[in-house]
Amino acid sequence: xxxxxxxxxxxxxxxxxxxxxxxxxxxxxxxxxxxxxxxxxxxxxxxxxxxxxxxxxxxxxxxxxxxxxxxxxxxxxxxxxxxxxxxxxxxxxxxxxxxxxxxxxxxxxxxxxxxxxxxxxxxxxxxxxxxxxxxxxxxxxxxxxxxxxxxxxxxxxxxxxxxxxxxxxxxxxxxxxxxxxxxxxxxxxxxxxxxxxxxxxxxxxxxxxxxxxxxxxxxxxxxxx
Amino acid sequence: xxxxxxxxxxxxxxxxxxxxxxxxxxxxxxxxxxxxxxxxxxxxxxxxxxxxxxxxxxxxxxxxxxxxxxxxxxxxxxxxxxxxxxxxxxxxxxxxxxxxxxxxxxxxxxxxxxxxxxxxxxxxxxxxxxxxxxxxxxxxxxxxxxxxxxxxxxxxxxxxxxxxxxxxxxxxxxxxxxxxxxxxxxxxxxxxxxxxxxxxxxxxxxxxxxxxxxxxxxxxxxxxxxxxxxxxxxxxxxxxxxxx
Numbered sequence: 001x002x003x004x005x006x007x008x009x010x011x012x013x014x015x016x017x018x019x020x021x022x023x024x025x026x027x028x029x030x031x032x033x034x035x036x037x038x039x040x041x042x043x044x045x046x047x048x049x050x051x052x053x054x055x056x057x058x059x060x061x062x063x064x065x066x067x068x069x070x071x072x073x074x075x076x077x078x079x080x081x082x083x084x085x086x087x088x089x090x091x092x093x094x095x096x097x098x099x100x101x102x103x104x105x106x107x108x109x110x111x112x113x114x115x116x117x118x119x120x121x122x123x124x125x126x127x128x129x130x131x132x133x134x135x136x137x138x139x140x141x142x143x144x145x146x147x148x149x150x151x152x153x154x155x156x157x158x159x160x161x162x163x164x165x166x167x168x169x170x171x172x173x174x175x176x177x178x179x180x181x182x183x184x185x186x187x188x189x190x191x192x193x194x195x196x197x198x199x200x201x202x203x204x205x206x207x208x209x210x211x212x213x214x215x216x217x218x219x220x221x222x223x224x225x
Numbered sequence: 226x227x228x229x230x231x232x233x234x235x236x237x238x239x240x241x242x243x244x245x246x247x248x249x250x251x252x253x254x255x256x257x258x259x260x261x262x263x264x265x266x267x268x269x270x271x272x273x274x275x276x277x278x279x280x281x282x283x284x285x286x287x288x289x290x291x292x293x294x295x296x297x298x299x300x301x302x303x304x305x306x307x308x309x310x311x312x313x314x315x316x317x318x319x320x321x322x323x324x325x326x327x328x329x330x331x332x333x334x335x336x337x338x339x340x341x342x343x344x345x346x347x348x349x350x351x352x353x354x355x356x357x358x359x360x361x362x363x364x365x366x367x368x369x370x371x372x373x374x375x376x377x378x379x380x381x382x383x384x385x386x387x388x389x390x391x392x393x394x395x396x397x398x399x400x401x402x403x404x405x406x407x408x409x410x411x412x413x414x415x416x417x418x419x420x421x422x423x424x425x426x427x428x429x430x431x432x433x434x435x436x437x438x439x440x441x442x443x444x445x446x447x448x449x450x451x452x453x454x455x456x457x458x459x460x461x462x463x464x465x466x467x468x469x
Contacts, residue, residue, distance in 0.1 A: 007296055010307035011341045021338075028326040028367075116322045119283065120383070121311020121339035124303065217310075218284035221322065 010123055018126065022133040032106070033138060039102030040142030040197050041149065043095035048150030048193040049157075050091045052186050054084045056158040059171035059183060096200060103135060103204030107212065108223075114212045115220030127213040128206055135205035136198060143197020147190040229292075230391060230423050231257040231280055236289035238275050238446075249275040251446035252289070257425060259390070262417045262436060265427040267443035273427040274395055276443060280425060281314055281393045282306050293391070311339050315384025315422075317413075319396035321376040323368040329355060329379045330364045336386040347386075354382035358412060374405035381412060385422075392416060394426040398433070410436055 026033050114127050158166045174185040184192070212220050238250040249272045257263050265273040278284040279291050282298055291298045293313065301309065316322075323332050330351050337347035355364050358378040368376050377397060384392055394413060398406035414436040417424045426433060434440065442449040 005294070007294075007301060007305045007309050007313070009302070009304040010311060010339070013338065013341070017338060024331075025326050112322065113324055116324060117335070118307070119281075119310055119316050119322070120336040121307050121387075123307045126339075216278075216284040218278040221283075221318075 010121060012123070013126055018129050018133060022130050022137075025130070026134055026137065036102050036106045037138045037142035037145075040099050040139055040201055041146035043098040043200075044143045044146030044193045044197040045150040045153065047088075047091045047095045047196070048147045048189055049153040050087050050150075051189045051193075052151050052154035053157055054088065055171045055183055055186055055189060056154060056162075056166065057084070059169050059175075060158075060162050060165065095196070099139075099197065099200040100204040103201055104208055107131060107205050107208040111212050111220050111223040114209065115215070115217040115223075118213070118217040118220065124210075124213040128210045131205045131209035132202060135201045139198035139201025140194060142201065143194045146197060147193035150193065151186060151190060227256075228259040229256050230259045230261075230294060231255070231425065232292040233276075233279065234290045234292070236276070236279055236286045236291060238272075238279065238284070239287045249446055250279070250286070253279075253443075253446070253448055255441055255448060255451075257423065259423055260417070260421050262414065262424045262438045263426065264433045264437040264440045265425065265443055266429055266433075266440055267449075268429065271443045272446040273443045275446075277393060277395050277425070277427040281316060282309055283316075307339075311336055312387050313389055313391060315386070315389040315392045317377070317380050317384050317392065317394040317397045319399045321368070321373075321380045321400075323376055323379055323383075325368050328365045328367055329360060329371065329375075329382075332368070332379055333383045333386055336383060340387050342387075350386065351382070354385055355379070357385075358382045372405075373401050374408065377401065377405075377409050378412070381409070381416075385416065389422065391423045391425060394424065394428075396428055396430070397426065398428070398430045403432075406430060407432060 117127055118124075155166070171183050171185050172187055174188055175183045212223075233253050233255050236250050236253040237248065240247045240249055251272075253272075253276055265276060267273045275284070279286050280293070282291075282293075282301075285299070293309070296309075298306070298309075310316075323329075324335065327335065330348075333351040333354055334347045337350060342350070352361070352364065355361055358381050360375060360378050360382070363371060363375065368379065371379065377400075380397075392413065397413065398409055401409060410430075410432055413424055413426070416422045417436075426437075438454050440452045440454075442452070
């Protein structure tokens with residue numbers, strides 16, 4: 001059999017093209033995207049509310065105030081109590097598992113799409129980049145909304161516990177009071193919540209997308225969800 | 226010398242199912258000439274779809290070699306395989322495999338986006354192709370808004386986007402009614418005769434017989450026999466009578 005034109009190498013797509021395809025996909029899949037994003041929002045809202053609530057507690061303690069209704073042992077202690085640490089760790093776990101699960105499901109139901117794109121000439125890297133962009137955007141917007149909801153929740157709880165004093169001593173910025181526990185401040189907590197949500201969403205989606213992209217297309221298209 | 230476009234050498238494909246090994250292909254040797262219309266026929270589970278996947282570089286054989294246009298597929302890099310799927314082959318599937326988030330037009334332009342064709346040019350080409358398959362008036366509909374036959378037409382237009390030399394069709398009529406199936410077969414045959422595209426179709430639709438140049442019967446992962454068109458003419462008469 002004679003040798004004919006050698007097979008060329010596939011080109012990389014310009015970034016703007018990936019951006020356009022990923023946004024189009026988010027837009028048309030709006031309902032599904034909202035559900036996935038809601039998973040991120042809830043996880044981060046829970047984490048940030050617990051965390052912010054704790055920050056508020058610490059700030060108010062340092063100011064010498066105590067909860068109007070709660071005078072349990074742990075709130076009178078200086079610094080973070082074991083119960084608070086436990087709560088934050090639990091909410092972090094719920095957040096990680098929740099986000100990873102919703103991203104994993106969202107990618108798994110698109111294995112056939114990944115296989116099809118590869119049939120049409122998509123490089124593995126392009127597929128991963130699409131999911132990276134989509135999940136990064138979902139992660140950031142979901143986490144930002146979640147962080148704001150969480151903060152609002154914590155403020156409302158704080159108002160109930162401390163009344164309007166809360167606003168005089170509101171721990172907006174990081175602080176390191178003498179002989180006190182280092183406080184991150186609500187802004188840093190919101191920021192950390194956003195970054196965490198985005199990182200979790202990106203990892204939760206890119207890892208399965210990368211695995212699917214590595215599969216031969218026939219296998220990816222065979223996958224049943 | 227015949228212009229061979231696809232050649233397989235002792236292709237074996239095994240699937241691991243738990244502790245069992247299923248041998249889907251058991252040493253397939255076929256040669257397909259440029260411009261031919263070939264039907265791979267056989268009952269379900271015979272291995273025809275697996276062979277289809279091997280020829281289209283959609284899966285890797287466990288043993289043996291597949292040559293396309295003289296190139297040993299196992300020696301290609303990932304980028305070359307992607308380019309091969311993008312430029313040389315057009316795929317048509319039983320379940321259409323359209324991206325349901327993209328319109329008919331968006332589906333047809335996608336392979337051209339991957340090929341780096343400028344926007345204006347690919348939009349024009351997509352319109353031409355959708356006109357060719359008779360969907361000029363439904364270009365911007367999403368796949369969910371189209372009938373099965375229309376979806377398969379979109380898939381055909383998409384398969385032709387980068388002017389492939391081979392069209393691979395895996396059971397293209399299996400989900401369609403008799404009349405729509407006939408139309409799809411006629412459309413694929415037209416591409417074969419008018420544009421000289423090599424068509425390789427895995428099927429057990431008897432309607433495919435009378436348009437095929439050769440029929441490769443696959444059974445239990447082996448080539449059972451290869452029939453030329455003139456050997457099947459009599460059978461076609463009966464089938465035509467039944468179908469209409």
